[in-house]
Amino acid sequence: MLPFKLVYSDDYFLPIGAHVFPAEKYQRIHKRLLETGLAEAVDFVAPKPASDRDILLVHTPRYVQKLKTGTLSAREELEMEIPYSPELVRAFWLAAGGSILAADQALKDGAAFNIGGGFHHAFPDHGEGFCMIHDVAVAIRRMQCDDKIRTAMTVDCDVHQGNGTAAIFAGVRVPSAPLPSAGGSTITTSSPAKIRSAHAGDVFTISLHQENNYPAWKPPSSIDVDLPDEIGDDDYLAWLDNALSSGLRQFEPELLCYIAGADPYREDQLGGLNLTIEGLKKRDELVFRVAKARGIPVMVTYAGGYAQKVEDTVTIHCNTVVAAKQVFGGK
Numbered sequence: 475m476l477p478f479k480l481v482y483s484d485d486y487f488l489p490i491g492a493h494v495f496p497a498e499k500y501q502r503i504h505k506r507l508l509e510t511g512l513a514e515a516v517d518f519v520a521p522k523p524a525s526d527r528d529i530l531l532v533h534t535p536r537y538v539q540k541l542k543t544g545t546l547s548a549r550e551e552l553e554m555e556i557p558y559s560p561e562l563v564r565a566f567w568l569a570a571g572g573s574i575l576a577a578d579q580a581l582k583d584g585a586a587f588n589i590g591g592g593f594h595h596a597f598p599d600h601g602e603g604f605c606m607i608h609d610v611a612v613a614i615r616r617m618q619c620d621d622k623i624r625t626a627m628t629v630d631c632d633v634h635q636g637n638g639t640a641a642i643f644a645g646v647r648v649p650s651a652p653l654p655s656a657g658g659s660t661i662t663t664s665s666p667a668k669i670r671s672a673h674a675g676d677v678f679t680i681s682l683h684q685e686n687n688y689p690a691w692k693p694p695s696s697i698d699v700d701l702p703d704e705i706g707d708d709d710y711l712a713w714l715d716n717a718l719s720s721g722l723r724q725f726e727p728e729l730l731c732y733i734a735g736a737d738p739y740r741e742d743q744l745g746g747l748n749l750t751i752e753g754l755k756k757r758d759e760l761v762f763r764v765a766k767a768r769g770i771p772v773m774v775t776y777a778g779g780y781a782q783k784v785e786d787t788v789t790i791h792c793n794t795v796v797a798a799k800q801v802f803g804g805k
């Protein structure tokens with residue numbers, strides 16, 4: 475039995491037809507976790523859909539109304555890049571409910587996973603980049619509304635910048651001294667990453683992403699690390715370490731929301747970084763170790779993953795559970 479819960483439903487499947495987003499990945503992760511003995515049936519808990527009230531903590535009434543009545547414009551549907559259906563709306567409401575439950579469980583157990591979610595490109599008034607509803611933001615706002623937390627930090631390691639997260643939790647941008655370079659001697663790339671910082675409100679947002687990738691317009695997170703193409707494991711881990719240290723020097727979150735995208739993988743179809751499966755697991759371990767050392771509960775969501783072989787995406791996501799078990803499992 476794991477020392478943390480895995481929130482999961484077969485209904486996380488996104489009914490989007492043939493698509494670069496492998497909508498069946500959630501079911502495959504669930505199956506793999508059970509088959510390998512990494513998790514048992516008792517480790518899983520089933521989510522309920524978020525209520526409309528929960529969704530409205532983040533999204534505008536007009537947008538929610540359009541989703542519920544099927545009245546998005548053709549342009550809005552195109553921007554979302556997944557085909558609208560009432561079933562798809564239900565899947566996103568359920569994913570948001572899953573993140574609410576995972577956040578709640580993380581506050582009780584120190585860690586929890588939503589085996590789904592991480593839809594970080596959804597904005598209050600529109601969806602984009604395969605994301606309709608920002609489940610992580612909904613979960614944070616719901617925890618705050620219930621007086622369970624005051625502050626949270628998002629750590630987004632998907633290859634694409636968390637533009638929805640940045641927009642939703644936009645703080646006041648203030649001039650700040652440049653952050654120290656990430657460990658100097660450990661950075662080996664010839665074109666270094668750029669780090670930008672802005673002040674946060676009650677939610678501090680960190681995003682590490684490939685600079686030359688979607689989204690073209692990257693609204694400022696509290697800390698953005700704009701990584702050059704083809705960056706490998708060691709440099710990536712050094713920048714992540716740096717961003718976490720910088721963020722946690724500036725801000726004390728009561729919940730850390732880790733968006734564990736599988737798409738920084740070297741064989742990802744939509745990513746241009748060069749991380750290995752082992753490097754991605756070290757990334758997960760680093761986030762968990764830092765959170766555990768500071769006693770910050772962690773809620774994990776999965777976000778993107780478009781490896782040429784879906785099996786690799788499944789492995790990377792399952793390894794995040796392995797990493798958590800290594801960090802949180804032992805006494």
Ligand SMILES: [Zn+2]
Pocket residue numbers: 632633634735737777778779
């Ligand atoms: Zn992505």
